[in-house]
Amino acid sequence: MKIALIGYGKMGKAIEAIALERQHEIVLKIDAHNTDELTADNLKKADVAIEFTGPHTAFDNLIKLIRFGVPVVSGSTGWLERMPELQQEIKAHNGSFLYASNFSIGVNLFFELNKKLAALMHPHSDYKVSLEEIHHTEKRDAPSGTAITLAEQVQEVYPEKKKWVNDVLPAADELLIVSKRIGTVPGTHTTTYSSEIDDISITHTAHNRKGFALGAALAAEYIKDKKGVFTMKDVLGL
Numbered sequence: 001m002k003i004a005l006i007g008y009g010k011m012g013k014a015i016e017a018i019a020l021e022r023q024h025e026i027v028l029k030i031d032a033h034n035t036d037e038l039t040a041d042n043l044k045k046a047d048v049a050i051e052f053t054g055p056h057t058a059f060d061n062l063i064k065l066i067r068f069g070v071p072v073v074s075g076s077t078g079w080l081e082r083m084p085e086l087q088q089e090i091k092a093h094n095g096s097f098l099y100a101s102n103f104s105i106g107v108n109l110f111f112e113l114n115k116k117l118a119a120l121m122h123p124h125s126d127y128k129v130s131l132e133e134i135h136h137t138e139k140r141d142a143p144s145g146t147a148i149t150l151a152e153q154v155q156e157v158y159p160e161k162k163k164w165v166n167d168v169l170p171a172a173d174e175l176l177i178v179s180k181r182i183g184t185v186p187g188t189h190t191t192t193y194s195s196e197i198d199d200i201s202i203t204h205t206a207h208n209r210k211g212f213a214l215g216a217a218l219a220a221e222y223i224k225d226k227k228g229v230f231t232m233k234d235v236l237g238l
């Protein structure tokens, strides 16, 4: 498969390594220094584009890629309030698109566990639920996209939690997400239920970026010849 990498930073490079191992070819690499090369002509060479740039650049890139007619795997976080606009564009262009706040297989299993644990805990009102995410100091957005997904899953089960809040003292109807930025941590997410008597926590700890990169490669292989909007649940059959 011929892959265009949009964003050639920590994730772009990790995806390149996994893609080459899986016998794919990187036909285009775009980063902040050659954005003028993100053209329809250059994208014609690619079977799929994988976008990992960041919160401020993702939406414009994704719109362009959809208009160019290339299937898109989208990993950048921090832009999701614009997803409805993008969805319209995908529909209008009969595009192929797959977004995940976290591509790692482990985290996608963790998402399922998070939903189940929330359902078990909800009847036990002595336990107060909260979330924590820890990432490297270069991360631009907080809370992490993964933490937002986890929070939204908890809110589905706890409708009394009207919204999540980040790093402030939460009101009774708010769900706290604590964000920490430490060294080179690739990504650690914890959901905790805390009572006066005891705590129950589930944690996913990424040891490196290989899991995110492998998931993005699997997603690219999955959408290459499909039309529509997909998730990692489709890729992993969850």
Ligand SMILES: NC(=O)C1=CN([C@@H]2O[C@H](COP(=O)(O)OP(=O)(O)OC[C@H]3O[C@@H](n4cnc5c(N)ncnc54)[C@H](O)[C@@H]3O)[C@@H](O)[C@H]2O)C=CC1
Binding pocket: 006, 007, 008, 009, 010, 011, 012, 030, 031, 032, 033, 035, 052, 053, 054, 055, 057, 061, 074, 075, 076, 077, 078, 100, 101, 102, 103, 104, 212
């Ligand atoms: N969904 C997931 O599984 C994961 C998502 N991420 C997200 O991916 C994004 C990127 O993360 P990293 O690779 O760690 O960041 P990074 O800062 O290491 O790399 C970003 C790259 O994007 C390039 N770039 C900046 N502006 C651009 C533009 N307009 N067009 C094209 N390229 C541009 C930069 O030159 C750089 O090469 C972040 O939003 C992060 O949260 C990161 C890891 C996993």
Ligand SMILES: O=C(O)C1=N[C@H](C(=O)O)C[C@H](O)C1
Binding pocket: 077, 101, 102, 135, 139, 140, 143, 144, 145, 146, 147, 186, 187, 188
């Ligand atoms: O920026 C990162 O590094 C990561 N971002 C994603 C997120 O915001 O959830 C996924 C992963 O945790 C690494």
